[in-house]
Amino acid sequence: MKRDNICKFNPYRSSDLICLNFIKECNNAQNHIHSAEHYSIHLVLDGKGMFVCDGVEHEIEKGTLFFVCEGNEFSIGAYNDESLEYCYICFHGRRANELIFRFNILDNNVFHGYSDIIPFWKECQKLAEEANIDVLCESVILYSLSKLKPDKKENSDILSKVLELTQKNFTDPDLSISAIADMLGYNEKYLSTLFKKKKGVAYTQYLREQRIKHAIFLIEQGVESVKNVSLLSGFRDALYFSKIFTASVGIPPKEYIKSIQKEK
Numbered sequence: 001m002k003r004d005n006i007c008k009f010n011p012y013r014s015s016d017l018i019c020l021n022f023i024k025e026c027n028n029a030q031n032h033i034h035s036a037e038h039y040s041i042h043l044v045l046d047g048k049g050m051f052v053c054d055g056v057e058h059e060i061e062k063g064t065l066f067f068v069c070e071g072n073e074f075s076i077g078a079y080n081d082e083s084l085e086y087c088y089i090c091f092h093g094r095r096a097n098e099l100i101f102r103f104n105i106l107d108n109n110v111f112h113g114y115s116d117i118i119p120f121w122k123e124c125q126k127l128a129e130e131a132n133i134d135v136l137c138e139s140v141i142l143y144s145l146s147k148l149k150p151d152k153k154e155n156s157d158i159l160s161k162v163l164e165l166t167q168k169n170f171t172d173p174d175l176s177i178s179a180i181a182d183m184l185g186y187n188e189k190y191l192s193t194l195f196k197k198k199k200g201v202a203y204t205q206y207l208r209e210q211r212i213k214h215a216i217f218l219i220e221q222g223v224e225s226v227k228n229v230s231l232l233s234g235f236r237d238a239l240y241f242s243k244i245f246t247a248s249v250g251i252p253p254k255e256y257i258k259s260i261q262k263e264k
Contacts, residue, residue: 005029006125007191012134013220016095019137024087031077038067039096041141042076042088043114043121049084051076053109060084063115065144067105067188071199087121089137093217097167103148106160117144158184159198162191170210171234177203211235212248219257226253 006024020038024045033052042051042063051058051066053074060066060076068074070092078084100106106221120143124136162180169175177195181188195203223229227238235241245253 008125008128008133010133011130012068013217015134015138016093016217017099017138017141018091018094018096018217019091019134019141020090022087022089022133022140023127024085024125025076026083026085028077028084031075033073036068036072036074037068038070038090038092038230040088040090041144042066042086043116043118043144045085045087045122047078047084048082049076051110054226058110060086060110061112062111065111065114065117065147067100067109068111069100069106070214071201078109087125089140091137091141092213094167094214097163099145101160101164101167103145104160105162107157111148114144114147117147148190154173158186158191158194162195162203166207166210170207171214171232173234173236174223175207175234207234208244209248212245215241215245215253216249216256219260224257224261226257229253 005026008022010019010021044060044062044066044199046062048059048061051060051064051073051074053068055073058066076084076086077097121140124140128136144214161184162177165180165183166175177192178188181191184191192203195206205227211233215229218229218232223232226242230236232240235244242253245256249256251259
């Protein structure tokens with residue numbers, strides 16, 4: 001008997017850990033390669049299949065907990081003679097970044113042997129509705145991460161260090177790949193080339209994207225001054241900020257602020 005997917009979406013955007021949805025997937029809807037716009041956490045409820053992330057294949061089965069990070073090229077699908085059922089939550093935000101770095105998900109994103117948390121996921125997915133879905137999604141993410149053992153050793157991956165420093169300091173208008181190179185003791189050109197190779201975008205573009213995401217978050221939190229949003233997001237020049245915001249979001253920040261005010 002064919003099983004239907006269950007898709008529940010979160011209307012709230014009021015936290016540094018912003019959860020977008022809670023999906024139960026049964027019909028191989030993600031078995032083609034596509035690019036991730038946000039982080040996502042997945043748990044296999046039943047069956048076996050293959051998770052491909054940035055060209056690396058991972059076998060997944062009941063109890064496999066795995067993550068997709070922003071910008072990853074990935075697909076998830078069942079084997080030809082198998083079924084595959086899993087749940088996932090897409091999320092983003094400043095705390096999301098911090099959690100991904102703390103648990104070293106960038107370097108290790110597949111974990112086996114977590115069947116014990118399946119009942120909790122199923123219950124939360126079943127109970128989720130508009131009034132509580134944000135709380136339940138956050139609970140699932142935090143509870144699942146609490147089961148992992150973060151690597152206490154110093155992370156030797158240069159890219160992870162660059163990303164971590166960026167998340168801690170992106171609101172500083174003086175932050176740049178040059179400043180990070182000085183912090184880490186690396187050559188600026190080397191770091192810049194490495195970053196673009198690993199992430200597929202120039203560091204300046206990545207930094208702008210993080211600042212714009214934070215600007216959107218501030219506006220949704222009630223900051224109504226374009227100048228203040230600009231400064232709090234790491235832009236010295238409000239006019240330049242407005243130009244970058246418009247190019248990224250599609251409308252000027254003043255219009256975006258008005259749209260948020262109307263929703264309230």
